[in-house]
Amino acid sequence: MLDTHHESEILDLYEIALLLNYERTSSEPRFRYTKLLEVASHELDFQTLLINTPIWTAHKGPKDGFVFQRMEPAVIADTGSREVPDLPSNMLPQIVYPLARDITQLAPDRLETIYWQARGHDSCFKSVAILQHFFDLYTTDPFIRIRLADGKEYFSSPSTRSIIEYELLTVQRLTIAVVLPENKAYATGSADQPRFKHAVVVFESHSYNGGVQTVLDLASMQFGDTGRGPGHSGKGTLVLESLDDYHNRLSSVAAGFRTTKISYHITPDPNEVNEAWMKKVAERAKERWENRNDHHWCGHCARPLANGPELKRCSACRDAYYCHREHQIKAWFSHHKRWCGKP
Ligand SMILES: [Zn+2]
Numbered sequence: 482m483l484d485t486h487h488e489s490e491i492l493d494l495y496e497i498a499l500l501l502n503y504e505r506t507s508s509e510p511r512f513r514y515t516k517l518l519e520v521a522s523h524e525l526d527f528q529t530l531l532i533n534t535p536i537w538t539a540h541k542g543p544k545d546g547f548v549f550q551r552m553e554p555a556v557i558a559d560t561g562s563r564e565v566p567d568l569p570s571n572m573l574p575q576i577v578y579p580l581a582r583d584i585t586q587l588a589p590d591r592l593e594t595i596y597w598q599a600r601g602h603d604s605c606f607k608s609v610a611i612l613q614h615f616f617d618l619y620t621t622d623p624f625i626r627i628r629l630a631d632g633k634e635y636f637s638s639p640s641t642r643s644i645i646e647y648e649l650l651t652v653q654r655l656t657i658a659v660v661l662p663e664n665k666a667y668a669t670g671s672a673d674q675p676r677f678k679h680a681v682v683v684f685e686s687h688s689y690n691g692g693v694q695t696v697l698d699l700a701s702m703q704f705g706d707t708g709r710g711p712g713h714s715g716k717g718t719l720v721l722e723s724l725d726d727y728h729n730r731l732s733s734v735a736a737g738f739r740t741t742k743i744s745y746h747i748t749p750d751p752n753e754v755n756e757a758w759m760k761k762v763a764e765r766a767k768e769r770w771e772n773r774n775d776h777h778w779c780g781h782c783a784r785p786l787a788n789g790p791e792l793k794r795c796s797a798c799r800d801a802y803y804c805h806r807e808h809q810i811k812a813w814f815s816h817h818k819r820w821c822g823k824p
């Protein structure tokens with residue numbers, strides 16, 4: 482473990498990223514309390530819904546379409562609360578719409594991708610803003626420890642960050658997520674957005690540590706499985722890798738890309754409700770990070786895990802925790818393999 486004297490001042494960027502993404506996606510206002518009703522693709526068109534947008538029909542490349550229905554959750558008996566997080570594991574409705582293709586056949590892997598793909602649309606700017614709110618909660622510039630999937634380690638701090646905005650030219654894969662009953666469609670990669678905006682945060686390691694640039698993309702999975710990281714062949718749900726590796730990744734997402742803006746601060750969301758939600762997400766992540774020794778989370782999805790004999794942990798290091806074996810395997814190949822047992 483880290484020297485306890487400094488522990489509170491060193492932020493592990495990978496763990497922080499997991500927490501921020503869990504807190505963001507499980508409470509995302511646009512998709513809050515929605516359940517998946519239907520999945521369409523370039524091979525199978527929509528059945529339950531008439532998508533009268535030319536964007537869907539015109540797109541000739543790979544495409545994914547999802548229909549979500551907002552369903553008010555039941556009040557939890559013990560607590561009187563409705564605060565059930567939205568997760569890939571509870572995304573299917575209890576009763577499946579009879580005309581839809583059998584979405585109950587979708588494997589957990591596929592459900593996870595759909596979940597992130599839908600919630601990823603337009604959320605790169607939100608996730609950057611949330612990260613910024615998170616850093617703003619620290620009065621002194623903390624150390625950031627960056628552990629990459631390939632075993633490389635860098636030290637940096639929030640003040641070294643730069644927000645890079647890209648224009649992606651012709652994103653290959655179209656994703657449309659429709660939310661009912663408001664019938665609102667969120668599209669990534671459609672032909673009417675030939676210059677698709679994307680934003681990530683880059684950290685530069687301290688000069689004694691080589692001045693290496695590392696990219697954190699918390700919304701990489703809006704591009705589907707191509708956005709899985711954190712490393713080259715990761716099975717995780719975010720990207721954390723060198724700038725060169727990240728540019729290679731962008732080349733497989735879009736026909737081309739260019740950097741349009743580099744800044745330190747992202748402009749606040751003019752919508753006060755959104756801004757308040759993003760701050761709340763940052764605060765919850767900080768609270769969980771500070772309670773990390775008492776309340777563990779899954780090393781793949783960051784779901785909070787209850788203490789007790791049922792708590793599943795890595796048998797080799799006893800220092801990484803998981804929901805179940807599938808998430809442990811994913812986390813192993815994404816990140817833990819190079820870090821198991823290392824301080
Ligand atoms: Zn998990």
Ligand SMILES: [Zn+2]
Nearest residue numbers: 795798821822
């Ligand atoms: Zn381990």
